[in-house]
Amino acid sequence: MPLYDYQCKGCQTVFEVRATFTEKEAGLQPECPQCHSKKTRQLLTPGLFFRKSDDGADLTLPACGPNAGPGCCGG
Ligand SMILES: [Zn+2]
Numbered sequence: 001m002p003l004y005d006y007q008c009k010g011c012q013t014v015f016e017v018r019a020t021f022t023e024k025e026a027g028l029q030p031e032c033p034q035c036h037s038k039k040t041r042q043l044l045t046p047g048l049f050f051r052k053s054d055d056g057a058d059l060t061l062p063a064c065g066p067n068a069g070p071g072c073c074g075g
């Protein structure tokens with residue numbers, strides 16, 4: 001059974017959910033183990049989420065603005 005990484009939108013807790021493919025396709029909405037909220041989202045790139053620099057800066061790539069040049073977002 002595959003594992004999925006989810007993050008709570010309320011308390012930001014990241015947790016793993018074990019679900020079958022069938023359950024996943026049915027619209028799995030797991031409950032946060034910390035605050036029991038069902039407002040959770042799946043982390044599609046769990047590896048990236050934890051990648052922070054030593055000074056705590058967020059390394060998330062900036063979104064492409066309307067004036068983004070060619071090559072941005074793969075364009
Ligand atoms: Zn929570």
